[in-house]
Every structure is written in C-alpha cells, then in structure tokens.
Amino acid sequence: MSAQQPYKIPVHELDATKKRVHPRFVTGKYQNIRVVSMYFLLALFLILPWIKYDDRQAILFDFAQQRFYIFGLTFLPQDFYFFAFFFIISAFTLFMVTVYAGRVWCGYACPQTIWTHMYQYVEKWVIGDRNKRIKFDKAPMNAEKIAKRSLVYFIWFIMALITALTFVSYVVGTQDLYFSWQSLGGIPFPTWSTMTWSFVGMFTFATYVNAGYMREHMCTHICPYGRFQSVMFDKDTLIVSYDYNRGEPRGTRKKGTHPENLGDCIECTMCVQVCPTGIDIRDGLQVECIQCAACIDACNDVMDKVGYPRGLIRYTTERQLVEKEDTKIISPRIFAYLLLLTALFGVLIYTLNDRVPLEIDIRRDRNALSSINAQGSIENSYIVKITNKTQDKHTYNIALEPQKGMSLQLRFNDLPLDPGESYDMPLSIYGDPAVIDKGQTPIVLTVESDDGKYKVSKENIFTTQGQ
Numbered sequence: 001m002s003a004q005q006p007y008k009i010p011v012h013e014l015d016a017t018k019k020r021v022h023p024r025f026v027t028g029k030y031q032n033i034r035v036v037s038m039y040f041l042l043a044l045f046l047i048l049p050w051i052k053y054d055d056r057q058a059i060l061f062d063f064a065q066q067r068f069y070i071f072g073l074t075f076l077p078q079d080f081y082f083f084a085f086f087f088i089i090s091a092f093t094l095f096m097v098t099v100y101a102g103r104v105w106c107g108y109a110c111p112q113t114i115w116t117h118m119y120q121y122v123e124k125w126v127i128g129d130r131n132k133r134i135k136f137d138k139a140p141m142n143a144e145k146i147a148k149r150s151l152v153y154f155i156w157f158i159m160a161l162i163t164a165l166t167f168v169s170y171v172v173g174t175q176d177l178y179f180s181w182q183s184l185g186g187i188p189f190p191t192w193s194t195m196t197w198s199f200v201g202m203f204t205f206a207t208y209v210n211a212g213y214m215r216e217h218m219c220t221h222i223c224p225y226g227r228f229q230s231v232m233f234d235k236d237t238l239i240v241s242y243d244y245n246r247g248e249p250r251g252t253r254k255k256g257t258h259p260e261n262l263g264d265c266i267e268c269t270m271c272v273q274v275c276p277t278g279i280d281i282r283d284g285l286q287v288e289c290i291q292c293a294a295c296i297d298a299c300n301d302v303m304d305k306v307g308y309p310r311g312l313i314r315y316t317t318e319r320q321l322v323e324k325e326d327t328k329i330i331s332p333r334i335f336a337y338l339l340l341l342t343a344l345f346g347v348l349i350y351t352l353n354d355r356v357p358l359e360i361d362i363r364r365d366r367n368a369l370s371s372i373n374a375q376g377s378i379e380n381s382y383i384v385k386i387t388n389k390t391q392d393k394h395t396y397n398i399a400l401e402p403q404k405g406m407s408l409q410l411r412f413n414d415l416p417l418d419p420g421e422s423y424d425m426p427l428s429i430y431g432d433p434a435v436i437d438k439g440q441t442p443i444v445l446t447v448e449s450d451d452g453k454y455k456v457s458k459e460n461i462f463t464t465q466g467q
C-alpha cells in the first residue's frame with residue numbers, strides 16, 4: 001500500500017505462541033504519568049488497611065462477623081445492594097472511560113499491569129536491561145545464573161507475600177494478622193486460623209504466578225475486559241496509533257538525512273522493544289495493546305534524536321488519523337453514559353444519606369399464634385432483632401405505637417448495644433379481649449436511640465386467632 005492510498009487501521013488477532021517478553025524500560029511524558037498513577041494506587045492499597053477511624057480499622061470486610069466497615073459506615077449482608085450498586089456504577093464508569101479514552105485503565109491503573117511492571121523491574125535491577133535479559137535467558141546454567149535467578153525469585157516471593165498479607169488484612173484486620181502471636185515450643189507463631197493461612201498461601205501463589213509468569217497472557221487470553229473493549233471503541237476513541245501515512249515506507253537511512261522515497265519511520269524497532277506485550281504497533285490496532293504509551297515515548301525519543309517532528313506514534317482517534325477530521329469530544333454515547341452515571345450517582349448518594357444506621361427485624365413466636373394469660377388478656381409474643389449499625393455505643397428503647405386496649409411488656413426497657421452489635425429482644429404484647437377487634441390488628445413497634453438521633457419503626461400483626 002502506498003502512503004497516498006486511503007488507510008484503515010488494521011485490527012489483528014491474538015498470537016498465543018509468543019515467547020517471553022523482555023521489554024526495554026523507557027522514560028518519557030506518558031511513562032512518568034504511568035509511574036505516578038501506578039505507584040499512587042499501590043501506596044493506597046498498602047496503606048489503607050493501617051488507617052484507623054473511630055478506633056477501628058477504617059476499611060474492614062469482616063466476613064466472619066458478616067460486617068463490612070467503611071470509615072463511619074457499617075454494612076450488613078442485607079445492605080449488599082449498595083455494593084451491587086457500587087459495582088454497576090464502576091462498570092458504567094469504566095465503559096464510559098473506554099469509549100472516550102480507550103484502555104486507559106489497562107495501561108495506567110490495572111493491578112495486573114502494576115504488578116507486572118514491578119516484577120519486570122526486579123528482573124531489570126538484578127539481571128540488566130532488555131539485551132542482557134535476553135542473553136541471560138539463552139545462556140547455559142552456571143553459578144552466576146543460579147544466583148541471579150534465585151535472587152529474582154526471592155524478591156518476587158517477598159513482593160507476593162506482602163501483596164497477600166495486605167489483601168488478607170482487609171478481611172482479617174491488621175491487628176489479628178500482624179500482632180497476634182503465640183509460642184509453639186518456644187518459637188513465636190501467628191495465631192492465624194486455617195482459613196487465614198490458606199488465603200495468605202493462595203494469594204501469594206496467585207500473585208507470584210500472575211506477575212512472574214502469566215503477565216501479558218492474563219490481559220490477552222483471560223481478562224474479559226481485554227477481549228470486549230475493542231467493540232466499545234468508536235471513531236472518536238483515543239487509541240495509541242502509528243501514523244502509517246507519515247511513517248511509510250519505513251527504512252533505515254544515514255544519520256541526518258531523509259531520503260525522498262522513505263517515510264519518517266527509521267525502522268529502529270524501539271517501539272517494539274519497549275512494548276510490555278511484545279507487539280509491533282505499526283501492524284495496527286491489536287488486542288494485546290494495553291495502551292501503556294511506552295511506544296509513544298520511545299518513538300518520540302527517536303524522532304528527537306533524528307530531528308523529525310514528534311508524534312509518529314501518538315494518542316489519536318480514527319476520525320483524526322484516517323478521516324482527517326476533528327475528534328468529537330462529546331459523542332451521543334458519551335452523553336448517554338454521562339446522563340446514566342449522573343442518575344446512578346444521585347440515587348446512590350441519596351440512598352446512603354437517607355440510610356438509618358439502625359436495623360430492626362420483628363419475628364413472631366412460631367409456637368403459638370396467641371395465648372391467654374392469668375389476667376385474661378390475649379398475649380402475642382415476638383422477637384425483635386435490633387442491630388446497631390453505627391460506629392458508637394448506643395442505648396435503645398422499644399415502644400408500641402399507642403393502640404386502645406393494647407400494652408407492651410419488655411424484659412428490660414433500655415438495651416445498650418456496642419457498635420455493630422445485634423440483640424434478639426423477646427417481648428410480649430397484651431390485648432384486652434373486651435376492647436380490641438377480633439382477628440388480626442396491625443401494630444407498630446418503634447426503636448429509638450437514647451440521643452434521639454436514630455429511630456426506626458416496623459409493622460407487624462397482633463392476632464386473636466388460636467383462642
């Protein structure tokens with residue numbers, strides 16, 4: 001194809017036979033942004049379990065107690081719709097970002113990319129840059145190779161272990177994970193449950209294999225987002241692209257010259273050498289491309305050195321690159337996503353704001369519909385489960401909404417509950433048979449905190465049936 005012919009960005013299929021990739025590390029504008037973004041997220045992941053809020057781990061997913069704590073909020077299993085809602089919002093946000101900015105998540109924020117980058121950096125630090133690593137792989141086994149490989153594996157293992165411990169600390173809590181020890185035959189040993197040991201082992205293994213060996217195969221063969229993102233692209237989606245019309249025909253040349261029959265690509269292959277998934281962006285849009293922009297920085301560097309304008313490989317859109325038109329920033333799809341996300345966020349914030357951190361559940365006594373006591377009153381028995389979903393201790397009172405001929409009898413009037421604590425309170429309601437209606441009568445029970453801040457009412461039935 002000549003440079004003048006209309007050009008369409010080719011889309012390539014996967015090549016599952018590819019050998020191990022040893023990318024060259026590159027610096028540049030986009031790599032600086034990536035490093036800041038990746039290490040900021042990594043620091044957040046490592047630091048968050050150590051942050052305390054109201055004397056408790058600020059973020060704790062306590063599966064054993066069925067309580068999730070997120071700063072001042074406590075969530076019970078019945079609140080899981082909040083999480084479902086949160087994941088729906090996250091998914092739509094990701095879709096919108098993908099339509100606008102392509103696989104920016106993959107290149108700048110995905111844990112797989114971050115851990116792969118760190119593991120490759122360890123190889124670079126111990127063995128050397130790309131060429132040394134390729135040579136090292138091919139070299140016969142000797143003492144130096146064993147020592148360097150062992151050091152790489154050891155550092156990888158420590159990184160995997162730290163990752164696993166941090167992950168588990170969100171569930172078990174940093175206190176129980178790191179500061180609970182026992183002495184076994186004089187040797188200090190953590191007091192972890194079998195489950196904790198299993199999860200630490202499992203996550204260590206998964207991190208080690210994923211970042212050490214799976215790497216780009218995870219993105220190209222396993223991650224579902226990697227497979228379907230290309231169908232979300234449109235002509236206005238930002239993608240890392242090689243400017244075919246400017247670069248072709250590619251070819252080597254003498255330094256400081258630009259032969260008339262050649263384009264701007266000097267065939268140095270730097271864009272291929274820096275690619276963490278080992279592809280050649282000049283072949284067109286590929287499923288393996290995680291849009292890390294390493295090839296942009298590498299090519300810009302080359303262009304600077306040979307004195308050609310930057311941007312032979314750049315972030316652009318199909319509309320700009322192929323149709324030579326301006327990119328539409330707000331397309332109907334983006335607009336629809338924005339509207340939807342605004343509505344979803346509005347509902348989430350309203351629901352969270354409206355949420356009372358006090359849960360009550362009324363169950364009737366299953367053994368008898370009703371009974372008659374010594375004074376001749378009809379008695380209905382209930383169990384009221386009260387859960388304190390705040391981060392503070394509260395005392396709660398239970399009251400029956402006044403109703404002619406009915407009275408409430410409690411074992412005790414005030415119920416003190418610790419943060420996150422639940423209590424099943426048995427109570428009876430008595431009805432004067434001369435005053436109350438026969439059959440079923442709706443009743444309302446109200447639970448209120450002693451400071452009057454939280455109040456929840458729930459309906460049930462008082463019945464005369466069974467007499």
Ligand code: SF4
Nearest residue numbers: 265266268269271299
């Ligand atoms: S880095 Fe730029 S000049 Fe070098 S091969 Fe890639 S596209 Fe061509």
Ligand code: SF4
Nearest residue numbers: 275289290292293295
């Ligand atoms: S082709 Fe470029 S942007 Fe895509 S993964 Fe390779 S280096 Fe990153």
